[in-house]
Amino acid sequence: MFLKLKNTTIGHQTPLIKGVNTTLELGDTCLLVGNNGVGKTTLIKSILNQISALEGELFLGGKNLKTLSNKEIAEQIAVVFSKSQIPANYTVTDLISLGKYIHYPYYFELNDADKKHVEVIIENLNLMQYRNFSLHQLSDGNLQKAFIGRALAQNSPMIILDEPTTHLDEENKIIILKLLRKLAKNQNKLILFSSHDWRLSKEFASKMWFIHNEKLEAGITEDILLKNDELLNPQLFHLDEEFSPPYIDAPSLEKEMLYSFLQKNFRKNLSSYKFEWKGTFWVISKPNFQQNCDSFADLSHIIENLR
Numbered sequence: 436m437f438l439k440l441k442n443t444t445i446g447h448q449t450p451l452i453k454g455v456n457t458t459l460e461l462g463d464t465c466l467l468v469g470n471n472g473v474g475k476t477t478l479i480k481s482i483l484n485q486i487s488a489l490e491g492e493l494f495l496g497g498k499n500l501k502t503l504s505n506k507e508i509a510e511q512i513a514v515v516f517s518k519s520q521i522p523a524n525y526t527v528t529d530l531i532s533l534g535k536y537i538h539y540p541y542y543f544e545l546n547d548a549d550k551k552h553v554e555v556i557i558e559n560l561n562l563m564q565y566r567n568f569s570l571h572q573l574s575d576g577n578l579q580k581a582f583i584g585r586a587l588a589q590n591s592p593m594i595i596l597d598e599p600t601t602h603l604d605e606e607n608k609i610i611i612l613k614l615l616r617k618l619a620k621n622q623n624k625l626i627l628f629s630s631h632d633w634r635l636s637k638e639f640a641s642k643m644w645f646i647h648n649e650k651l652e653a654g655i656t657e658d659i660l661l662k663n664d665e666l667l668n669p670q671l672f673h674l675d676e677e678f679s680p681p682y683i684d685a686p687s688l689e690k691e692m693l694y695s696f697l698q699k700n701f702r703k704n705l706s707s708y709k710f711e712w713k714g715t716f717w718v719i720s721k722p723n724f725q726q727n728c729d730s731f732a733d734l735s736h737i738i739e740n741l742r
């Protein structure tokens with residue numbers, strides 16, 4: 436295994452994630468999820484040895500993290516933080532070339548092989564037409580790609596990305612997620628990335644780390660999803676105190692849609708009613724009352740008149 440956490444407790448002064456025992460291999464794409472403040476960034480910083488684990492150990496490439504220098508860790512892991520500073524007056528090529536400098540002193544001139552590798556990365560990321568653009572002239576999606584390009588230039592076996600899809604539209608999110616998956620599959624890199632867009636991201640990640648209740652649950656994405664209702668099922672948000680929902684008997688998608696439709700449009704107490712989805716139509720009932728309807732427009736008329 437490439438990355439191993441052994442009885443590791445992560446946190447600042449007090450623990451955030453306790454007793455983690457898990458591993459990741461080269462070629463894995465692992466999605467890190469959890470609510471705000473559960474410790475995703477703290478975990479990433481601990482894997483980079485920027486923060487010491489409160490208990491237990493971390494191993495990278497078989498070596499205890501504590502025995503590795505910053506340079507040795509940088510050779511193993513490249514990192515893309517979402518709030519990366521944009522270096523003043525840098526072009527796309529400059530930024531990506533920066534990834535090469537973890538191997539050399541800053542005054543060093545890149546050799547031909549390095550320059551060629553930077554060019555290949557620019558081509559693979561489809562950034563050819565932007566290679567001489569200043570970073571400030573780029574769209575958010577292309578800027579994110581350029582930062583990923585810098586990490587690729589580092590040529591490390593593992594890449595960690597903290598929220599790589601924030602601020603991106605759906606199309607660019609998919610481009611970035613496809614790229615991460617491709618890097619794992621074609622170049623055998625280990626990709627660990629955090630995301631709040633986990634509904635989309637899960638389509639690209641073979642493994643999942645889910646942090647909740649101060650624990651890290653690790654496994655194959657689908658196993659973690661099936662074990663945790665809160666990840667799989669649409670959420671029913673109770674946003675209006677004057678709305679009391681009916682009993683709803685329907686698959687989760689229809690249930691979520693009906694719940695949000697009723698709450699948005701009717702400030703009513705519907706708790707004595709039952710709404711049942713029959714595949715193509717709803718049955719609304721309560722003792723001595725039953726009505727069928729096959730569209731939300733239809734439902735609207737009926738509910739207006741319910742008491």
Ligand SMILES: Nc1ncnc2c1ncn2[C@@H]1O[C@H](COP(=O)(O)OP(=O)(O)OP(=O)(O)O)[C@@H](O)[C@H]1O
Pocket residue numbers: 447448451469470471472473474475476477478
């Ligand atoms: N340097 C620090 N010293 C002490 N506490 C910190 C420090 N940095 C972060 N924290 C706290 O640690 C907790 C976890 O923060 P962290 O940024 O790791 O969460 P996260 O899961 O990445 O959250 P988000 O999804 O909002 O990015 C938070 O309560 C935060 O305030």
